[in-house]
Amino acid sequence: MSNTDFVLALEDLTVSFDGFKAVDALTLYIDKNELRVVIGPNGAGKTTVLDLICGKTKSSSGSIKFKNQELTMLSEHEIVRAGVGRKFQTPSIYENLSVYQNLELSYPVGRSVWGSLTFKRTAAVSEQVNKIAAEVLLTEQLHMEAALLSHGQKQWLEIGMLLMQDPELLMLDEPVAGMSVKERDQTAELLKRICQNRSVLVIEHDMEFVKKIAHKVTVLHQGKILAEGSMEHIQADEKVIEVYLGH
Amino acid sequence: MNTLSDKLLGGKQGAVGLAILALMLFVVFPLWLDLFRLGLLGKYVTYAFVAISLVLLWGNGGILSLGQGMFFGLGGYCMAMFLKLEASDPVSTKIQTTPGIPDFMDWNQLTEIPFFWQPFKSLPLTLILVLLVPTLLAFIIGYAMFKRRVGGVYFAIITQAIALILSILIVGQQGYTGGVNGITDLKTLLGWDIRTDSAKYILYFTNAGLLIACMLLARYILTSKFGMLLLAMRDKEERVRFSGYDVSNFKIFIFCVAAMISAIGGAMFTLQIGFMSPSFVGIVPSIEMVIFAAVGGRMSLIGAVYGTLLVNFGKTMFSETFPELWLFLMGGLFIAVVMFFPDGLAGIYEKYAKQFKVNELVSSYLAKSGKKVAKLIGEKA
């Protein structure tokens, strides 16, 4: 495969679990500063695609290139260090630590054993933590135990933790699940701000939300791409209507 | 995570707790207990090394090792091998078929010292090996298991199996290890008789000092970012991995540190008690040491030390008077702590100390008396 200008290039990606192909010869490209949304019915392989990119699941064949660097052979932490951040479907934060500590742990310094033993909370760290906390609307909760946050705030905290890493590709699995209407709007604004200097890949079910944020939409069905294009284009597509309404 | 002193002492509260413990170990117990009881205490303090290693590993890291006894034992055996070689000089072993080798080797028809005993002729090398051998074993086990993401109960069972293997091996290879009796009749350290009263006092204080030093090291680790990551890994390992950390390295490191701390305890055991035997290596001692930490509080370094001392004094008292009751009590303690007091004594203390503000009282009292002392010293000067 030749080098490309794309931030992320999946080519011919396949994974099978005991013969069942969850992702089947998938090819997908994501541009710089693009906000892509992946939709599809349950079991379409959306989360598996994210798992493959971030190294949680190993692919059976095919290639994943991030800025022309092959990711399939790297382990999870190496992929993160290359610049890929991932939010999980259910908020995955450190409940027993404070919001501040949650963000601090995600700061990309002192990631080795020795580095973490000698890590110091410098002004630069505090500044970055405060900046990100403001970005994800958690300034007031900064010293609260993370377990006490509302569900929506936990989602934001996890996004904030990813922003601390300053990734070039951010992958979000259902970021507005369990959020109120107001929180959804705030999240949409947040994502629009975020993608100004990085690419974002979002999995979402909520069509209203998708309309607000998506640059381009990819529809997955049974591990394959069913359609790809602008939101209007997707909504007019016969096959998409059939898959979504036919079920 | 600010200044070095804060990291070592764990803030004001931690400093007070540590100061009280040091006071007990260095002043109160030596003045209060006779030498026999103090010797017992010294023995229990060596177990406390294992308990604090488990606070690091299990309480904070969520990694339950059921093989800490083997690191304690290995540290102890390394020390014992040195002392045994020193005790087996040709003059005092001249009645043997082959003089100059340890007695159990002679009984088992060995005619020369095996190669792996050779390094233990030198004290500096022995001291290095006391730390290195258990740490290396921990590294190998940790590397193999954590790199393949084996954790939880699997890790517990496999470490237990390894402890069993090691203890069978030591018992089985009598000619090389002293077998089931262990390595006994240890007398001198570089000519210094370790059985005299003064030696016992010196070793007791060395032991207590080393314990405090290990606690400071553990405190440093726990209050650094590493400690925060340990907690984070215990609760959300996946998230830590996807924040760009190589989780296995952190686990291997803390497992090695825990092994090393346990080994220091083992070496001090040998020096103070004068022997080392496979009964400290196998499954039962390893899991008993877990209960010491659990009773004291799996999250609290200081709690684990008190827990160890308490359980062991209880054991000594009960096995002197009602030996048959002890197993009931020990078993019941396991069950009760796990079910009702998962944070152990430290947890109970936290709960009630907060109610009665014990901490503030103690620290204000200490601050006052500290000022008085400072004044006195100032006046004298």
Place this chain on the structure above:
Amino acid sequence: MFGYTMEEVGNIVVMQGFSGLSLFSVLLLMALGLAIIFGQMGVINMAHGEFMTVGAYTTVFMSKLAVKYEIVDSYFIFAIIAAFILAFFIGYFIEYLLIRHLYKRPLDTLLATWGLSLVMQQIFRSTFGAKEVSAELPEWLLGSFKPTPDIDIPINGVFVMVLALIVTVGVYLFMFRSRGGLRIRATMQNRIMAGAVGINTQKVDRLTFALGCGIAGVAGAAFTTISSTGPTTGSLYIVDSFMVVVFGGAASLMGTIASAFGIAQAQSILQFFMTSSMGKVSTLMTIVIILMMRPEGLFASKVRK
């Protein structure tokens, strides 16, 4: 080879193989119970060995009664049933008192059941004394076959093996061919869903645990035919049985059988050529090394998590 002729080696392998089969049978029975409890419920029961001891003491007790009433020839079958029932009910009771409070904390379950094993050992010691006791075996269990003059196959070993096979087939039929087994598997795979379709999941947990303990009781009954019983008998088998379960792949019945067979045979054949302790060391060491390379055990399939 070690100074034996080929024919002698052949005979040794056959005889050690058969003594391995007795060990295999006991290990298999222990491991079956553990595999149900650990494989299905994820609970580490360190007191499993003590449930075996319960079965063994029950059998010994029954044999004393049998001697008194002169029914030594036929009591054994009742002893097996009694061992199962007693261990089953103690297990049922323990699940209610202890285990059910700790389902979310597997490591703590391990410690609590270890405490339980200490208590049970002391109860055995206080009740039956510290000395090992033996069951009075019926005539037909003693003696041996001699297919050739040099080969000696003890009948009790064959009996234990047949018993193990019957129990294994029974477990298989129960787990995979009955409604009860279906309920257990459903509960373990998706507790919430199983509850939603009307399965009383708490009751299933209790019965599953009790069933595992009951099978350990049968293991104890089988054990009395090959050795004598003491308060700590069970604890000698606990690590081996855990190794069997983990090595076989926790949820696989075939794996459990295969690994019990492999471990028992390796130990017993190696013990003849090396010392008994080295045989055990090399077997355990091999398992640990294999587990380090293949932590999921021998029989585990790739599943999507």
